[in-house]
Amino acid sequence: MVQRGKVWKFGDDVNTDIIISGKYKFSITDLDQLSKHAMEAARLEFAAKVQKGDFVVGGRNFGCGSSREQAPLVLKHLGVAAVIAKTFARIFYRNAINIGLPAVECEQADKISDGDVLEVDLSKGVVRNMSSGESYVVKPLPPQLQVILDEGGLVCYVKKHGKLPW
Amino acid sequence: MSKTISEKIFSRASGKDAHSGDIVIANVDGAMMHDGMAKLVMDAFHEMGGKRLWDPSKVAAVIDHVAPSANEAISVVQKNLREFAFKHGANFFEVGSGVCHQIMIESGLVFPGGLVVGSDSHTCTYGAIGAFATGIGSTEIAAVFLSGKLWFKVPETLKIDVEGKLPPMVFPKDIILKIVGTVKADGANYKAIEYCGSTVREMDVEGRLTLSNMAIEMGAKTGLVEPDRKTLAYLRSLGHNPQTGYKSDWDAEYSGNLVLDVSDLEPQVACPDMVDNVKPVPEVEGKDVNQVFIGSCTNGRLSDLRVAAKIMRGKKVKRGVRVIVTPASRMVYMQALKEGLIDVFLDVGCAVCNPGCGPCAGGHQGILASGEVCVSTSNRNFKARMGSTESQIFLVSPATAAATAIEGELTDPRRLLKEA
Numbered sequence: 241m242v243q244r245g246k247v248w249k250f251g252d253d254v255n256t257d258i259i260i261s262g263k264y265k266f267s268i269t270d271l272d273q274l275s276k277h278a279m280e281a282a283r284l285e286f287a288a289k290v291q292k293g294d295f296v297v298g299g300r301n302f303g304c305g306s307s308r309e310q311a312p313l314v315l316k317h318l319g320v321a322a323v324i325a326k327t328f329a330r331i332f333y334r335n336a337i338n339i340g341l342p343a344v345e346c347e348q349a350d351k352i353s354d355g356d357v358l359e360v361d362l363s364k365g366v367v368r369n370m371s372s373g374e375s376y377v378v379k380p381l382p383p384q385l386q387v388i389l390d391e392g393g394l395v396c397y398v399k400k401h402g403k404l405p406w
Numbered sequence: 407m408s409k410t411i412s413e414k415i416f417s418r419a420s421g422k423d424a425h426s427g428d429i430v431i432a433n434v435d436g437a438m439m440h441d442g443m444a445k446l447v448m449d450a451f452h453e454m455g456g457k458r459l460w461d462p463s464k465v466a467a468v469i470d471h472v473a474p475s476a477n478e479a480i481s482v483v484q485k486n487l488r489e490f491a492f493k494h495g496a497n498f499f500e501v502g503s504g505v506c507h508q509i510m511i512e513s514g515l516v517f518p519g520g521l522v523v524g525s526d527s528h529t530c531t532y533g534a535i536g537a538f539a540t541g542i543g544s545t546e547i548a549a550v551f552l553s554g555k556l557w558f559k560v561p562e563t564l565k566i567d568v569e570g571k572l573p574p575m576v577f578p579k580d581i582i583l584k585i586v587g588t589v590k591a592d593g594a595n596y597k598a599i600e601y602c603g604s605t606v607r608e609m610d611v612e613g614r615l616t617l618s619n620m621a622i623e624m625g626a627k628t629g630l631v632e633p634d635r636k637t638l639a640y641l642r643s644l645g646h647n648p649q650t651g652y653k654s655d656w657d658a659e660y661s662g663n664l665v666l667d668v669s670d671l672e673p674q675v676a677c678p679d680m681v682d683n684v685k686p687v688p689e690v691e692g693k694d695v696n697q698v699f700i701g702s703c704t705n706g707r708l709s710d711l712r713v714a715a716k717i718m719r720g721k722k723v724k725r726g727v728r729v730i731v732t733p734a735s736r737m738v739y740m741q742a743l744k745e746g747l748i749d750v751f752l753d754v755g756c757a758v759c760n761p762g763c764g765p766c767a768g769g770h771q772g773i774l775a776s777g778e779v780c781v782s783t784s785n786r787n788f789k790a791r792m793g794s795t796e797s798q799i800f801l802v803s804p805a806t807a808a809a810t811a812i813e814g815e816l817t818d819p820r821r822l823l824k825e826a
Contacts, residue, residue: 253592257789261791262791263771263773263793265442266472266477267480267769269445300592305578305788306525307529329596330596331542334546335545338543338545339545357606384429394450394545395450395453395454404429406553406554
């Protein structure tokens with residue numbers, strides 16, 4: 241499936257407090273309310289303006305810091321189609337896949353600019369930048385994560401198959 | 407073939423001959439969740455059809471992140487967490503018990519050679535006693551609660567040798583800040599770290615816990631220290647009968663080796679807004695400060711409180727500065743009381759709070775206003791972590807924090823030593 245959307249570009253080391261600050265995580269459990277503060281510390285307008293199908297693009301070490309699963313959850317809840325970054329912090333990466341948010345490693349993520357329009361075909365591992373005309377290759381998911389993502393996350397996987405994938 | 411500590415632990419836990427790069431399904435020896443993540447864990451557990459825990463004796467549920475509760479939303483989470491723990495017979499630690507990581511060590515739920523997961527990124531702390539311990543997300547914790555198993559990629563190991571005798575007023579926190587500043591925030595991504603060298607061997611277990619705690623700030627899965635006589639003596643002093651655990655083979659393969667001589671190390675500070683933005687304290691001295699926090703899973707232990715009390719004893723906290731002291735656990739608090747440390751803190755004008763996470767994660771007990779500066783002994787200085795997006799956090803040792811509390815500005819603790 242090809243997904244088309246606009247890019248929200250962030251830099252290196254986007255940490256979990258930027259994605260969703262602890263001060264909100266500990267006072268708001270409703271995802272609708274919590275998501276209003278997504279990325280607030282980096283871009284105040286993000287939560288209000290992000291559109292369903294948009295892409296969040298980062299540099300190195302996206303999602304570093306806390307193990308909070310609320311970080312990928314708020315992005316998914318706002319309709320972000322995928323997070324694309326040069327590299328991911330380990331816990332965020334696993335968390336994203338486990339809740340069904342594609343986390344896509346792309347060596348050339350720094351060539352993508354804010355506001356670019358991308359067409360992403362995860363099954364083929366291709367990101368096309370419609371604004372610059374460039375194409376980027378993405379690193380495929382390890383197979384044991386791909387099966388989880390294919391089902392929309394770990395909970396969905398278990399609901400469908402009646403057991404854990406391991 | 408020779409192996410690292412990590413490879414030995416994963417070989418035991420998976421029943422396979424595990425080497426770095428292998429994907430293994432491993433049996434977990436312990437799993438911890440706290441109030442900060444409990445809602446998502448319990449929701450996932452129930453959605454996946456969870457009826458019972460795979461082994462309640464190996465599960466810990468801790469209320470520490472916002473303890474006592476600061477608002478109704480977290481009160482509901484904590485109520486449900488209590489009921490979940492009681493219903494399923496898990497080990498439960500009530501408000502006031504302390505920071506989850508300190509409790510896991512003190513309670514004996516972690517042991518050398520064990521494989522432990524937690525719903526918190528600083529679960530890596532337990533590497534200090536030779537356990538492979540790592541933070542995972544809420545859904546995976548729920549999956550472990552169901553099955554006792556999880557998949558892991560056996561990590562490569564970055565060996566960090568620390569050599570030399572620490573100068574006065576320089577502490578394990580300064581060492582780990584220096585290391586994070588050198589390795590950088592993603593320098594150990596997906597890897598295990600093994601802290602080695604004469605300085606680590608000489609260091610008490612509390613200091614090692616400080617080193618291991620911040621392994622995640624370099625992206626590492628865990629931060630191991632080879633268990634030795636000190637480790638076993640420490641665990642016995644807590645009333646446990648520990649296993650000896652594993653040592654890396656002399657010819658084990660490491661992905662890299664960093665050697666750090668600390669004999670001339672100065673006190674270090676991680677400046678906003680990244681933990682790897684580390685400078686010697688003298689370069690940042692004089693920064694006006696509004697709040698000082700002494701506590702957390704990094705530096706809320708007895709040795710930390712002793713150093714802070716020694717520096718502050720007989721002085722007064724600078725007017726305009728609030729100092730929050732939060733012992734890491736009830737055990738630490740009670741011992742600090744016996745030693746008169748709490749008297750010192752109260753006498754100089756600190757607010758001594760109940761054991762728990764304190765203001766570290768922005769939940770309560772010290773939220774920063776716009777424009778405010780906090781000097782903290784905790785482990786993260788990310789923007790907006792402790793409050794306003796326009797506040798700043800500087801990470802330091804308990805000695806630097808204590809000196810700063812007295813002077814009201816970021817202060818090199820060696821300065822107060824000279825006066826003493």
